[in-house]
Amino acid sequence: MQLYSYFRSSAAYRVRIALNLKGLPYDYQPVHLLKDGGQQLGADYLSLNPSALVPTLVDGDQAIGQSLAIIEYLDETHPQPALLPATPLARARVRAIALNIACDIHPLNNLRVLKYLKHDLKVEEEAKNAWYRHWVDTGLSALEAMLAQSPETGRFCHGDTPTLADVCLVPQVFNARRFGCDLSAMPTILRIEQACSALPAFQNAAPENQPDAE
């Protein structure tokens, strides 16, 4: 398999963690989101993924976009270790946590959105950073409440093994730190992130450990 990735893309980071948790080797294909006016906008990449977003997973002759669709695909084709629990209700909880990040936080703080704020809406640097922190704080505060009040929360977001929820959480916490968000009111999230960071699958997927890291 080939993974088209950018070291700092949090969506690509999720897929790297999932591949590592499943012990699946892959070829790393860097797509630089800033060089050459954005390599994701080049004709070669667009033919793989018309969304012009990373990641894309290529398995055989098939290209799959969207990190959560890729991870569900990996979980269906390589079921062990499972990244979703067994019962529909538990699966719904894990997916809801993942989507809380993947829909309600991350898209608002994506590179292309920050660029639009700056170049099209002429938003000043400080207001742009406040926007970033606002959506992280709104989303992670809700998530902290969900995690802290549920008996299903264990060592990880759901029980005592990593799931799709943790795979999404860790890259989001990485981004939050990068932009100086205050996470001190989120002890459950920080505890879970620490448990994840002890695992090689998470460590090896970190931005600084990618071949295109700067």
Next chain:
Amino acid sequence: MQLYSYFRSSAAYRVRIALNLKGLPYDYQPVHLLKDGGQQLGADYLSLNPSALVPTLVDGDQAIGQSLAIIEYLDETHPQPALLPATPLARARVRAIALNIACDIHPLNNLRVLKYLKHDLKVEEEAKNAWYRHWVDTGLSALEAMLAQSPETGRFCHGDTPTLADVCLVPQVFNARRFGCDLSAMPTILRIEQACSALPAFQNAAPENQPDAE
């Protein structure tokens, strides 16, 4: 089951379509996103869904948030008619289309985001509408390319029966029209939307047919 919904919420609209396609009856619980400073921010609703977003599905004593998590739950607990195809690759394609809308278009144009642009960033009405149309155009153009070039596209987004992809597409097209987006370069999307709109499950889920419609 109870569905906490707002007639114009496109995420709630998705779940209404899915419930209708599966022939599942439900109690409609309106959550007015504008009245009372936003009923989704009230303590009662927050205890169900700390994200302060609609929809929430309550099944027995369990509350599930996030429209795509709810629809996957419904598909697992009430498998017929299936809203995801049978093979992992086809499922990945359908999920990727759904996420293309649910992650890359809709969150950027959500009510709370438009409010932030207006009140916090002091963006003028016309620039706010341009923002809205920009993300719809970017996302739906990519989707049009994905749909137009794939032999998997049929009468609907994937084959000849409605899936999770169509469930997400129709509310997004509704929103696009509401904000005056130009869809003339998206013939495949418009053809599929027309096929969906012929079905009572989609018609009965439309905003204007909800008990809280204004």
